[in-house]
Amino acid sequence: MDLTLSWTRIPKLIRDCQFQEMGSLTASSLQLCWGGVDNRGMSGRVSSANVVSQNGKWGCSSNSSKNGFASMYGQRKNVCCKFSSVDMDRADSILNSVVIPTPTPTDFADSDELQDLNKPTVASSTLTGKLDSGNRMSLSSLMTAVVDDLQILNNNLQAVVGAENPMLTSAAEQIFSAGGKRMRPALVFLVSRATAQMAGLKDVTPQHRRLAEIIEMIHTASLIHDDVLDESDVRRGKKTIHQLYGTRVAVLAGDFLFAQSSWYLANLENLEVIKLISQVIKDFANGEIKQASSLFDCDISLQDYLDKSFYKTASLIAASTRSAAIFSGVNSSVCDQMYNYGMNLGLAFQVVDDILDFTQSTAQLGKPAASDLVKGNLTAPVLFALEQEPKLREIIDSEFTEEGSLDIAIDLVHRGGGIERSQSLAKQKGDLAIKNLQCLPSGAMRSSLEGMIKYVLQRID
Numbered sequence: 001m002d003l004t005l006s007w008t009r010i011p012k013l014i015r016d017c018q019f020q021e022m023g024s025l026t027a028s029s030l031q032l033c034w035g036g037v038d039n040r041g042m043s044g045r046v047s048s049a050n051v052v053s054q055n056g057k058w059g060c061s062s063n064s065s066k067n068g069f070a071s072m073y074g075q076r077k078n079v080c081c082k083f084s085s086v087d088m089d090r091a092d093s094i095l096n097s098v099v100i101p102t103p104t105p106t107d108f109a110d111s112d113e114l115q116d117l118n119k120p121t122v123a124s125s126t127l128t129g130k131l132d133s134g135n136r137m138s139l140s141s142l143m144t145a146v147v148d149d150l151q152i153l154n155n156n157l158q159a160v161v162g163a164e165n166p167m168l169t170s171a172a173e174q175i176f177s178a179g180g181k182r183m184r185p186a187l188v189f190l191v192s193r194a195t196a197q198m199a200g201l202k203d204v205t206p207q208h209r210r211l212a213e214i215i216e217m218i219h220t221a222s223l224i225h226d227d228v229l230d231e232s233d234v235r236r237g238k239k240t241i242h243q244l245y246g247t248r249v250a251v252l253a254g255d256f257l258f259a260q261s262s263w264y265l266a267n268l269e270n271l272e273v274i275k276l277i278s279q280v281i282k283d284f285a286n287g288e289i290k291q292a293s294s295l296f297d298c299d300i301s302l303q304d305y306l307d308k309s310f311y312k313t314a315s316l317i318a319a320s321t322r323s324a325a326i327f328s329g330v331n332s333s334v335c336d337q338m339y340n341y342g343m344n345l346g347l348a349f350q351v352v353d354d355i356l357d358f359t360q361s362t363a364q365l366g367k368p369a370a371s372d373l374v375k376g377n378l379t380a381p382v383l384f385a386l387e388q389e390p391k392l393r394e395i396i397d398s399e400f401t402e403e404g405s406l407d408i409a410i411d412l413v414h415r416g417g418g419i420e421r422s423q424s425l426a427k428q429k430g431d432l433a434i435k436n437l438q439c440l441p442s443g444a445m446r447s448s449l450e451g452m453i454k455y456v457l458q459r460i461d
Contacts, residue, residue, distance in 0.1 A: 137455040139181050145444045146189035149204065153185050153212050160213050160264065171224075171241050171253035184219050184320060185212035187345075187452065191321045191338055194445035195328035207268055207327045214261045214268075214277065215320045221257035222284055222316070224250055229288060230375065273326055276319040287311030295376030298393045302383055306347060313353075314346025334439050341436035341449070348429035348456055354379035355422050355460050358413055370410055374400060380425060385416030392416065423460050430457050 143150060192208040226232070227240040228250050234240060242250035258281060265277050290308045294300050321342035325335040357372055358381050372379055376399065378386075386392055392412040400406045413419070430453045440446045 136458050137451050139183065139455055142448045142451045142455060143182075143186050145448050146186055146193065149189040149193075149209070149212070150182055150186060152209065153182070153216065156209075156213055157216065160217065160260070165256070167245070167249060171245050171249055174241060174244065182216065183452070184317060185216045187317065187342070187449070188212040188215055188320050188324045190445050190449050190452075191324040191341075192328060194440045194443070194449065195325045195330045195334060195338070197441060197443070197445070198334065199329045201328060205327055207270070208324060210264060210268060211273070211320065211323055211327060214264050215316065217257045217261040217264075218277070218280065219316060221254040221261070224254035224257070225284075226288075228254075229292075230371070232371070270326065273323045276323055280316045280319045283311040283315040287315075291377055294378075296378075296396055296399055297376075298378065298386055298396055300378060300383070302380070305378070305380055305383055309347055309350040310343065313350040314343045317346035317349075318342035337436045337439045341433050344429045344433035344436060345453060345456065348426045348433065348453065351380050351422055351426040351429065352456055352460050355381055355419060355426070357381075358410060358419060359460070370406065373409060373413075374406055380422040381413050381418035383418075384421040385413040385418030388416035389413075426460065427457060430454075 188208065188211055189204065192204045192211075196202075196204055196208075223235065224241050227235055228242050228247055232240055233243050240250070241253060245253070262278075262281075265274055268274065287308050287310075290304070290311065294304065294308075318339045319342070322335050322339035325338040354372065357370055357379065361369055373382060376396070378396070382392070382396075389412040392409055395402075395405050395409045395412070398405065400409070433453050434450060437446055437449055440449070
């Protein structure tokens with residue numbers, strides 16, 4: 001029996017499958033057959049793969065099937081599902097049951113990502129040395145421990161945002177679906193489950209789930225406002241909200257998300273958490289003010305840079321991981337360590353992001369390369385290089401008015417050791433974050449939290 005499905009449903013089926021090797025295929029199976037159109041306009045069957053259900057999980061039955069799924073994802077093709085020994089109701093039931101989330105489409109950039117899903121998460125106790133390229137982390141593998149939690153979050157986000165104003169809701173949904181990896185809510189769930197285990201809880205609480213949703217809403221709101229302030233046209237390879245809807249709608253969409261998140265935050269009725277998260281929103285503003293008041297200023301210190309990085313990036317992560325521990329009911333010492341973990345991870349993340357601004361192309365970044373430097377936002381690589389290259393100061397002071405001066409400045413950042421010293425700074429913060437996790441019990445959650453640090457740092461290794 002054949003059942004033809006619309007294209008809009010197939011990507012979700014493929015994206016949401018948890019790809020993994022299966023043993024004996026004793027459960028119901030369905031076969032996906034996809035056909036495409038070649039450059040001569042000829043259509044025909046290209047390949048097929050068995051998707052099987054076993055112990056409540058779905059996956060592909062072979063590596064070749066996995067590679068087939070990876071290569072076809074994102075390509076508009078006609079897909080036919082073939083069911084064996086099932087009626088139409090059963091077929092529809094099977095399709096509706098495949099809601100195991102995990103990697104987003106961007107996680108399927110190549111078939112190696114699929115292979116990584118079942119690799120154990122391993123992190124060394126120190127990260128100052130070169131990371132082992134043979135044991136690289138994928139974000140999807142680190143999230144498998146909380147994959148069900150993230151699916152619930154994805155399903156709830158639209159309901160949490162609300163539908164009172166279609167234009168604002170549409171703008172918010174645009175960035176929610178723009179390829180974000182949900183790293184921050186994943187951290188909330190990982191810390192929640194690790195600390196809940198310490199407190200003897202059987203599962204995460206509704207407060208943990210609401211916290212994760214609030215954190216993602218605040219993060220999304222900050223991205224919308226950042227793009228307006230930075231006049232960025234592209235975010236994650238897609239047009240920004242203000243490019244699509246205009247600056248007025250973008251500002252209102254960000255305000256709307258901040259307001260919604262604040263309302264839900266108040267309803268958590270935990271004064272300590274309310275203070276923590278409210279401080280984050282204040283820190284966002286402080287970070288933007290600090291950045292705007294120090295553009296093209298070659299005399300700012302490394303500590304000034306770290307303070308700004310905390311306000312703009314690390315504050316939200318630190319507050320979210322501490323809040324997760326608070327809702328688990330663990331002691332204040334563990335809560336402090338979770339805050340410091342989030343802070344050090346967030347600082348490492350920002351330093352790495354600033355390094356990549358000089359080492360990756362526009363296509364890789366999903367935004368213009370060296371965008372911070374050209375706008376006068378001096379980051380760690382520039383500050384370190386300024387100590388060795390006096391000419392760099394002259395070029396920055398001129399605000400790149402001369403043709404070719406930006407390219408010269410980028411070269412001086414590399415020659416002045418700015419990249420290498422920034423790499424060392426990021427790894428120092430990573431080492432501190434690893435130490436902050438020693439208070440947690442060993443297990444999948446702690447391993448994934450350690451792996452998050454390695455995942456961040458391997459981008460510059």
